[in-house]
Amino acid sequence: MTLAEPPVTPTTLPEPAPAAEEHTEPKGLAIICYSGDLEKTWAAMILASTAGAMAMPTKVFVTFWGLQTFVRDDVRITGDNWMQKMMSFMQRPGISHRKLSKMNFFGMGPWMMRKLAKQYNVASPKELLEMATLMGVEFVPCQMTMDMFGIKREDLIEGMGDPVGAATYLSYVGDGAAPLFI
C-alpha cells in the first residue's frame, strides 16, 4: 500500500467502530511495543491501527527489542561500539525483517505467515504501521533503549515522536489511557 492510494479497508478492520457511539470520552490507549517478534509486532500494529480508525487517542511507546522494529529497513548495522554492532548484526533490524518467536525454520515460518496474510487480505505489519501513523497514532521511542543499543534518530523511520522515558509512558496511563504491554 502506498500513501497515495485510496484507503483500502483490510479484513483486519472489518467492523464499524462501535465504541464511538456508546460512550462519550474514550481515554485512549497506551501500548508498550516491547517485543521484536513478527507475530507480536503484528498484534501491536493491528491494535494500534484499529484504535486509530476508531479515533481512540493512541500512543505507542517503543522499547527494548521493539525498537529494532522501528529502525529503517535499509539500515543494516546500528551502534557505536562492537557490542552494539554485534547485537544488530545478530538480529537484523527493520519491520520487514521480523522473525517468528517459534517455528521460524530459517525464515520459512515468516514466509508462510506473510503468504497466508496476503491470501486472506490481511495487511502486513508495515502497511498497518503506515495506516496507524496516517490516522494519528503516535509512536515514541524509548531514550534508554536508544542509548543502550546505540540507535540514533537517523536510524529510525520517519514520523516518530521525540524520545521519552518510562515516566512519560506512565503519565499517559495516569491520565486514563488503557495500558497494553505487548
Next chain:
Amino acid sequence: MTLAEPPVTPTTLPEPAPAAEEHTEPKGLAIICYSGDLEKTWAAMILASTAGAMAMPTKVFVTFWGLQTFVRDDVRITGDNWMQKMMSFMQRPGISHRKLSKMNFFGMGPWMMRKLAKQYNVASPKELLEMATLMGVEFVPCQMTMDMFGIKREDLIEGMGDPVGAATYLSYVGDGAAPLFI
C-alpha cells in the same frame, strides 16, 4: 472435573472476593489470550475464572497462537491448504496439548508441572476454562486468526462467542474494561 460435580473451590481461588464489597461498579476485564504456551494459558485461565468468581464481567479475546488452545482436543489437523495444515501438524492444537515455553524437554516439563499442580490441588487449564465458562466469562475467537490459520467454528470447543475483530476488543476497553495482554 465434569460439569455435573458440585463446584470444588480449588486452591487457586483461596480468598473471598474482596472487590465486590469495596466499590460499586466493577468495569470488568478484557483479556487478550494471545499465547499458546502452557504456562501463559494457565495464567489466563486462572485470571479469567477468578474474575468470573468475583462477578467481574469478563471477556477473553482469543487470537494468534492462543486460538490453537481453543481447538477441540480431538481435532488433530486444521486448515484448508498445505501451509495451514503443516502449522497445525507442527504444533498440536487443544488445551490438553499445550507445551511450556521453556524447559519443555520433549514433554517432561509439562508432565512435571501437571503432576505438581495435581499434588498441590491446583486446577488444570481445562478445568479452569470450564469453571470460567460456567461463571459467565465469554470467550470470543479472532476472525482474522481463524481465516489465516484456516480454523473453522466446528474445530473450536463449544460455548465460544461469535468471531470478532480487534475493533470489538477495543470497544470493551473503551467502555472501561481493564485490558490484559497475555
Next chain:
Amino acid sequence: MTLAEPPVTPTTLPEPAPAAEEHTEPKGLAIICYSGDLEKTWAAMILASTAGAMAMPTKVFVTFWGLQTFVRDDVRITGDNWMQKMMSFMQRPGISHRKLSKMNFFGMGPWMMRKLAKQYNVASPKELLEMATLMGVEFVPCQMTMDMFGIKREDLIEGMGDPVGAATYLSYVGDGAAPLFI
C-alpha cells in the same frame, strides 16, 4: 547502590513526574511480574521504580517464572521434592542470575547487556528493585506459585508482602489500578 547512599537519579528516570500535576487522583498501577527473563525483569523494575518515583500507588504481583527472580541470590536450590529441586537446578533463581530470552549465548548476551547498561548509566534490575521498595512499591508473591514450586518465605528476598492469590490482584484492578502483564 547501597541503601545508605543519597538517592542517585539514574538515566532511566530522566524526567520530572508529569502526571502528578495534571490530574488529581492517580489510581495506581498493578503489575503482574510473570516472566523470569532478564529483559522483562528489567522492564518491570523500570516501570515499578518510575511509578514509585511518581508517587503512583504500585503493587507488583510476582508469579510463575517471575517468582524465581525474587528468590534470594544466595539460595541455589529450592523445593521439597525432586521435581521442584530439578526445576530450580535447571534455572538458577535470583535477580542477579536472570538470562536473556534470546541471544543468551551461554551468558555472553546478559554480560554485554549489563556492561552496556553500566556504560550508559542505567541502573541494574537489582538496584531498581531496591529503589522501588524504598519508594513504597509493594511486591507480593503468588501463593499458588510458591506451593507448586515449593518456594518458602525464607527463600524470598526481604521486604515482600504476604503471599496472595489472583483474587487479590484482580481487586487492585477492580479498584482502578492500571494492569500490566509483563
